[in-house]
Amino acid sequence: MNLRRSLGLAALVALAATALLAQGKPKGKDSELRTVRGTVVDKEEAPVETAVVYLKNIHSQDVTTHLSDSDGTFRFSGLDLNVDYEIHAERDGWTSPARSISNFDNRKEFVLTLKLDRKKNAK
DSSP states (O other), X not given: OHHHHHHHHHHHHHHHHHHHHHHXXXXXXXGGEEEEEEEEEOTTSOBOTTOEEXXXXXXXXXXXXXXXXXXXXXXXXXXXXXXXXXXXXXXXXXXXXXXXXXXXXXXXXXXXXXXXXXXXXXX
């Protein structure tokens, strides 16, 4: 009788532990990450190759850069959903307005067009 009770208790504990582990497990690392992609264009809306795209983590102040491709495209992936970011592009003294990516916006993918429309030192 004690063996039967012990086995039943062990099975119940194992089942409860499995249920708790399943609840606490994230639905995959990708579910916690976001991607920002888009195109850098000039005043005439033509794609801009080799523009430097700056992505700034507002919390840590870390800045990551990428160069736009031949078709003006860029991509940042693996970004934390719980962090605010700011993004802008520059090339040959021209800059785009800074765009914000808020942690309150739960979209996993942002698609942006960054338009180089003013001189870097002009406000």
